[in-house]
Amino acid sequence: MxxxxxxxxxxxxxxxxxxxxxxxxLRARYGDRFDAFSAGNKPTEIHPAAIAVMExxxxxxxxxxxxxxxxxxxxxxxxxxxxxxxxxGTCPMFPWARETFHAVxxxxxxxxxxxxxxxxxxxxxxxxxxxWIDSFFSAGEGE
Numbered sequence: 602m603x604x605x606x607x608x609x610x611x612x613x614x615x616x617x618x619x620x621x622x623x624x625x626x627l628r629a630r631y632g633d634r635f636d637a638f639s640a641g642n643k644p645t646e647i648h649p650a651a652i653a654v655m656e657x658x659x660x661x662x663x664x665x666x667x668x669x670x671x672x673x674x675x676x677x678x679x680x681x682x683x684x685x686x687x688x689x690g691t692c693p694m695f696p697w698a699r700e701t702f703h704a705v706x707x708x709x710x711x712x713x714x715x716x717x718x719x720x721x722x723x724x725x726x727x728x729x730x731x732x733w734i735d736s737f738f739s740a741g742e743g744e
Contacts, residue, residue: 606633606634606635606636607635607636607679607680608635608636608638608677608678608679609627609635609636609637609638609678609679609680609681609682610638610640610678610680610681610682610695610698611623611624611627611637611638611639611640611682611684612639612640612641612642612670612682612683612684612685612692612693612695613639613641613683613684613685613692613693613708614641614642614643614685614692614693614708615641615643615644615645615667615710616639616640616641616644616645616667616668617641617644617645617646617647617648617651617667617710618647618648618650618651618708618709618710618723618726619684619685619706619708619726619730620639620640620641620684621639621647621648621662621665621667622651622654622655622662622726622727622730623637623639623682623684623730623734624637624638624639624662624665625637625655625660625661625662625665626655626658626660626730626731626734627734627738629658629659629660630734630735631734631738631739634738635738638668638673638678639668640668640669640670640672640693641667641668641669641670641693642669642670642693643669644667644668644669645667646667647662647665647666647667648709648710648723650709650710650719650720650723651709651723651727653720653723654720654724654727655727657724658727658731670693670695673695673697674697675697676697677697677699678695678697678698678699679698679699679700680698680699680700680701680702681695681697681698681700681701681702682701682702682703682704683701683702683703683704684704684705684706684730685705685706685708686705686706686707686708702737704730704733704737706726706730706733707722707726708726709722709723709725709726
């Protein structure tokens with residue numbers, strides 16, 4: 602039986618941290634069932650702390666790149682997941698997804714403080730994303 606993988610698009614504003622970590626984790630953990638992508642409406646560069654905290658899990662996202670939503674314009678996706686914090690701005694929309702979910706994660710790059718505080722914020726958000734993906738996708742929600 603040749604089942605098609607479901608396509609999942611994670612969306613946040615800058616496609617620099619939250620959506621990148623989600624894309625990398627879903628691909629590493631559930632890549633046999635899902636094709637993961639990420640994008641933002643104001644793409645910048647992947648934050649080095651996002652790469653570092655994912656490396657702690659043995660997941661290398663250093664080859665991923667920030668992408669704008671325009672790259673996916675008109676492409677059907679099975680699921681779009683916005684991972685932005687609505688209080689920090691407007692979450693981008695993606696009308697070509699069959700289903701859309703919103704998962705609120707604060708922007709770790711917005712944390713002010715020393716290097717340890719910022720890195721800790723990235724770890725906290727990473728762990729929250731991992732927990733959400735594990736509960737959502739292992740429970741069959743994204744299927």
